Amino acid sequence: MPRAGLAPAAVVAAGAALADEVGFTNVSMGLVAERVGVRTPSLYKHVDSLDALRRGIAIQAKRELGDALARATVGLSGPDAVRAFADAHRRWVLDHPGRYAATIRAPEADDEEDRRAGDDVLRILLDVLAGFGPPGAGTIDAARALRSALHGFASLESAGGFGLPRDVDRSYRFLVDTLITGLRPDRPTGAGGAG
Amino acid sequence: MPRAGLAPAAVVAAGAALADEVGFTNVSMGLVAERVGVRTPSLYKHVDSLDALRRGIAIQAKRELGDALARATVGLSGPDAVRAFADAHRRWVLDHPGRYAATIRAPEADDEEDRRAGDDVLRILLDVLAGFGPPGAGTIDAARALRSALHGFASLESAGGFGLPRDVDRSYRFLVDTLITGLRPDRPTGAGGAG
DNA sequence: AGCTTAAAGCTAATACGAATAGCTAACCGG
DNA sequence: CCGGTTAGCTATTCGTATTAGCTTTAAGCT
Numbered sequence: 361m362p363r364a365g366l367a368p369a370a371v372v373a374a375g376a377a378l379a380d381e382v383g384f385t386n387v388s389m390g391l392v393a394e395r396v397g398v399r400t401p402s403l404y405k406h407v408d409s410l411d412a413l414r415r416g417i418a419i420q421a422k423r424e425l426g427d428a429l430a431r432a433t434v435g436l437s438g439p440d441a442v443r444a445f446a447d448a449h450r451r452w453v454l455d456h457p458g459r460y461a462a463t464i465r466a467p468e469a470d471d472e473e474d475r476r477a478g479d480d481v482l483r484i485l486l487d488v489l490a491g492f493g494p495p496g497a498g499t500i501d502a503a504r505a506l507r508s509a510l511h512g513f514a515s516l517e518s519a520g521g522f523g524l525p526r527d528v529d530r531s532y533r534f535l536v537d538t539l540i541t542g543l544r545p546d547r548p549t550g551a552g553g554a555g
Numbered sequence: 556m557p558r559a560g561l562a563p564a565a566v567v568a569a570g571a572a573l574a575d576e577v578g579f580t581n582v583s584m585g586l587v588a589e590r591v592g593v594r595t596p597s598l599y600k601h602v603d604s605l606d607a608l609r610r611g612i613a614i615q616a617k618r619e620l621g622d623a624l625a626r627a628t629v630g631l632s633g634p635d636a637v638r639a640f641a642d643a644h645r646r647w648v649l650d651h652p653g654r655y656a657a658t659i660r661a662p663e664a665d666d667e668e669d670r671r672a673g674d675d676v677l678r679i680l681l682d683v684l685a686g687f688g689p690p691g692a693g694t695i696d697a698a699r700a701l702r703s704a705l706h707g708f709a710s711l712e713s714a715g716g717f718g719l720p721r722d723v724d725r726s727y728r729f730l731v732d733t734l735i736t737g738l739r740p741d742r743p744t745g746a747g748g749a750g
Numbered sequence: 751a752g753c754t755t756a757a758a759g760c761t762a763a764t765a766c767g768a769a770t771a772g773c774t775a776a777c778c779g780g
Numbered sequence: 781c782c783g784g785t786t787a788g789c790t791a792t793t794c795g796t797a798t799t800a801g802c803t804t805t806a807a808g809c810t
Contacts, residue, residue: 512707542737
C-alpha cells in the first residue's frame with residue numbers, strides 16, 4: 361500500500377471543504393477519511409480526535425475569514441470601509457457556510473491559538489472602526505455592535521431564518537446603513553454616566 | 556414496576572431543562588431518560604427520535620421566548636418598547652442558554668408548527684416596530700436588522716465570544732441605542748433607488 | 751547498498767449512543 | 781373480574797469514535 365502522503369493540515373483542509381458541503385456538524389472521521397483516501401483509524405495519526413479536527417477547521421476558517429476581510433478593506437476608511445467589511449463578511453459566509461459555522465464555536469478558555477485566530481479577525485474590525493464611531497474605549501462597543509449585527513444576520517440567513525418574501529440583499533444594506541448612521545461619533549454614547 | 560405517568564410534553568420539558576444545564580447539543584436520550592426516571596428505550600413511546608425531541612424543545616422554547624417578549628413589551632411603544640424588547644431578549648437568553656440554542660435551529664421547510672412558533676415571535680417584533688422605524692415594507696428590514704443584532708449579540712455573549720475586558724451590559728446598551736438612533740423614520744432608507 | 755527506526759497505514763476490537771423488537775405488566779372501560 | 785391498549789422493560793442491532801497492535805513504507809546513517 362503506497363502512502364497517501366498525508367499531513368495534519370491536509371486532513372484539516374479536507375474537513376473544512378467537507379464542512380461546506382455537508383454542514384459543519386455532519387463532518388465525521390469516516391467522511392474525512394474517505395475524502396483523503398485512507399481508512400478511518402489512520403486519521404488518528406494526524407489529528408487527536410474529532411474534537412481536535414473541529415478545532416483545526418475552526419482555526420483555519422477564522423484565518424481565511426480574516427484574510428478575506430483584510431483584503432476587502434485595505435486602503436479604505438470611514439463608512440466605505442465599514443460597508444466593504446460588511447459586504448465581504450456576508451459574501452464569505454454565503455460562500456463558506458460550513459467554515460462559518462466552525463468559526464462560531466467558542467474556543468476553550470485556555471486555548472491560546474484558537475483565541476488568537478479570533479482576536480486577529482476582531483483586530484481588523486477595530487482598525488476599520490478607528491477614526492469612525494465613538495472614540496477611545498467606545499470603539500469596543502462599536503466593534504461589538506457591528507460584529508453582533510453581521511454575525512446575527514449571517515447566521516440567520518445561512519440558517520434559512522428569513523422566511524418573508526422580502527429581498528435579503530436590501531435588508532442587509534438597510535442593516536449596514538442603519539449601523540453606520542447610528543455609529544456616527546457626533547451622537548451621545550448611550551451608556552450614560554456610570555463607570 | 557409502577558408507571559412513571561409520562562407524556563410527550565413532560566419528556567420535552569425535561570429535555571428543555573436539561574438543555575439549559577448541559578447545552579442543547581449535549582442533550583441525549585440517555586440523559587433525558589435518567590431525568591424523567593425511565594430507561595432509554597421507553598422514551599420512544601413518547602417521542603419518535605432524538606431529532607423529534609430537539610424539534611419539540613425548539614418549539615417549546617420559541618413559545619416561552621415569545622411569551623417573555625410579549626409580557627415585557629405590553630403597553631409600550633416607540634423606543635421604550637424596543638428597549639424593553641431588547642432587554643427581555645437578552646435576559647431570557649442568559650437565563651436559558653440551552654433553550655436559546657434550540658431556537659436557532661431552522662425548521663424543516665415543510666414543518667408548519669415549527670415555522671409558526673418562530674413567526675409568532677417575529678410578529679411581536681413587528682408590532683413593537685409598528686409606528687417606529689421606516690413605514691410600510693421597510694418594517695421588515697427594520698425587524699431583520701433588530702433581530703439580527705440581538706441574535707448576534709446573544710449568541711456571541713452566550714458563546715463567551717466577548718474576550719475583551721469591557722463591560723458587556725454597556726456594550727449592549729450601546730448596540731440598542733445605536734439601532735434606535737439609526738432606525739428613526741426621518742432618515743433615508745439606505746436601499747437606494749433600484750427597486 | 752544495507753541496516754535501523756519513526757511513523758503512516760492497516761485490520762480487529764472496544765465503547766457508547768441511537769434506535770428497534772418483542773415481552774410483561776399496569777391501567778381503563780365494560 | 782376480563783380484555784385490550786400501552787408504558788415500560790430487557791435484549792439486540794447498528795453506526796461512529798476511538799484504541800490496540802501489527803505491517804510496511806520511507807528516510808537517514810554507515
